Amino acid sequence: MLVVVCVKQVPDTTQVQIDPVTNTLIREGVPFIVNPYDTHAVEEGLRFKDRFGFKVVAISMGPPNAEATLRKALALGVDRAVLLSDRVFGGADTLATSNVLAAAIKKLGEEEEVGVVICGKQTIDGDTAQVGPGIATRLNLAQLTLVDRVDELEPAAKKIKVSRKLEGRHEHVEAPLPVLLTVVRELNRPRYPTVAMRLDSADAKVELWDNSVLGLDVNTIGLKGSPTWVSRIFSPERAKGEMLGDGARDPEGAAQLLVDKMLEKDLLAL
Amino acid sequence: EEAALREKLAAYRGVWVFVEQTEGEAAKVSWELLGKGKELAAARNCPLSAVVMGDQVEHLCKQAMGYGAETVYLMDAPVLRHYRTEAYQKSLCALVEKYKPEVILMGATGLGRDLAGVVATVLATGLTADCTGLSIDKGNLMQTRPAFGGNIMATIVCDKFRPQMSTVRPHVMPMPEFDASLKGEIVREPVPVAEDEVQVKVLDILMDKGGSKVDIAGAEFIISGGRGMMAKENFALLQELADVLGGVVGASRSAVDAGWMPQDRQVGQTGKTVRPKVYIACGISGAIQHLVGMQDSDVVIAINRDPEAPIFEVASYGIVGDLFQVIPALTAKLKALKTARSGA
Ligand SMILES: Cc1cc2nc3c(=O)[nH]c(=O)nc-3n(C[C@H](O)[C@H](O)[C@H](O)COP(=O)(O)OP(=O)(O)OC[C@H]3O[C@@H](n4cnc5c(N)ncnc54)[C@H](O)[C@@H]3O)c2cc1C
Ligand SMILES: Cc1cc2nc3c(=O)[nH]c(=O)nc-3n(C[C@H](O)[C@H](O)[C@H](O)COP(=O)(O)OP(=O)(O)OC[C@H]3O[C@@H](n4cnc5c(N)ncnc54)[C@H](O)[C@@H]3O)c2cc1C
Known part of the structure; x- marks a missing residue:
């Protein structure tokens, strides 16, 4: 049985800065990383491999340099890596993205049965959490989002039981395989690659699939296949506030100024 | 067409x-x-x-x-x-x-x-x-x-x-x-x-205990602490201030990751979005992932010893100073005010 793990290469958004003059994102020099949630997806796939001998395939849609992200997955023990890269995939929103990823998973399934698809809960750049549900819908898989624990997986009985982390509650659910999971940080602690595996992965093969392999209608992928588009990008407005007193030399005085301010603005419900 | x-x-x-x-x-x-x-x-x-x-x-x-x-x-x-x-x-x-x-x-x-x-x-x-x-x-x-x-x-x-x-x-x-x-x-x-x-069966639903049952998202006053709080015990300072104001204590992810506060108190991108009447950020630098969770608060007050901390960019009022000096002073003054008011 196959486990397919979806990994996305993302800019490290903690290091993104805004150009104060042009108000645009400074992307130069910002390192690319594996989407943090996807490292937990890879880890869970590898645990299935360790326990049940499933084969794990990592797939990613992105530009050619997204190969680096797949190589990291290979270094961790993933059996096979496929990069979905083609100009016609570019500019995709989540509907078009899930179309490409679902088609690739379907294709992998022609060779060997796919039991589990694992995605991160969301990415740190697009941040929508929509791609997982999109893939599950297109492949008609049971969908279990926000998984924070896998309680049971029975390959023979084709059943999985998991815990889902929701607001203020946890839900325990059971679903038949094949299933799609989206996973949260609490699920597991990703392993580190061994030096040997990292060296091995340096010349391991990342397969490249373009649209001639998938054969998707160009009106359903990339920019053309995307119902949503970005009409404007701007930086969030920030109004600089008022600094009160000299808190370093005179904390008492600064605290008093703050109390006065709160009284003046009628903020206190004492 | x-x-x-x-x-x-x-x-x-x-x-x-x-x-x-x-x-x-x-x-x-x-x-x-x-x-x-x-x-x-x-x-x-x-x-x-x-x-x-x-x-x-x-x-x-x-x-x-x-x-x-x-x-x-x-x-x-x-x-x-x-x-x-x-x-x-x-x-x-x-x-x-x-x-x-x-x-x-x-x-x-x-x-x-x-x-x-x-x-x-x-x-x-x-x-x-x-x-x-x-x-x-x-x-x-x-x-x-x-x-x-x-x-x-x-x-x-x-x-x-x-x-x-x-x-x-x-x-x-x-x-x-x-x-x-x-x-x-x-x-x-x-x-x-x-x-x-329907393929999926719900086996059971467990409400999270988290001991506190505090809903930070519903509070009018939130006093949040970050890595600058230095230790779990120091959150008592914030609780004291919260008690005077009638609010609750929140936290940055760093404080949650350090185990100082439970996860249900985390404000930000991967925590809760809040918009209280007053949000007081203490020892929080103001990383963008934190800001997106609280910047719509009516009034933001920041206390940080670093004048360059980005939290000041979203603050309505800021105090540059040591929170271990400013917070106790603030709590004492508010307590005094409260006593004076209830006495009057
Ligand atoms: C500023 C901006 C705003 C946007 N807003 C929207 C929007 O509101 N709606 C919309 O439809 N699109 C939006 N997009 C486009 C969206 O970011 C892309 O479609 C992106 O390819 C996938 O969405 P995501 O990053 O949000 O993924 P998510 O849905 O958050 O990702 C969830 C999981 O799916 C998997 N996954 C996602 N993308 C890939 C990939 N390329 N390869 C492999 N696995 C993947 C990963 O496992 C990931 O953890 C926006 C893009 C930009 C630049
Ligand atoms: C995908 C992702 C999601 C994230 N989600 C969240 C989220 O939901 N919420 C969140 O908060 N963060 C989130 N983060 C983390 C975020 O990037 C920051 O790392 C975090 O907010 C920093 O917490 P902090 O401000 O408490 O700590 P620091 O950045 O270390 O800041 C500590 C501050 O305390 C000040 N300080 C120290 N001592 C004193 C003193 N004695 N008196 C006064 N000031 C003092 C310092 O000057 C400093 O500004 C996320 C990150 C990623 C990558």
């Missing part, structure tokens, strides 16, 4: 809000969305409707009307007792195909995001996540949302497909007034799913 598109779009009319409920209790974000939905419906000169789904949830229809829904579509059956993607998806898609709304708003909660992503895929339409601003321009919904961890804002349009779907985080839109005198119509619809068609 233009004309064909216009005709296709014109077949869709009305603003819908999906009312999320668990155990018959509505998520507040649904009412917040009705407040926003009313504005959008007015701008489009079209009706505002709510969709209520569940098992024995008719009481929610009246509530939805009180928050402004003119029509409430009700699907009520045991198969909808617990949320399950398949059952809800089929139900909602059937409603959409029958009544063709132009806009559907849902909470960006675990449940809302689970459902919205599936429904949009089935309907092959656009879905914009985590919107913080919604307005109408030339007949289209302008959906503004943070991306890249909050570093930028993007306005997203879906001008060639209907319905236009958005999710919105809780507490981003203001809560509308409830008006019990508002009337509306309930439209009952059959549920198009049978239990044996």
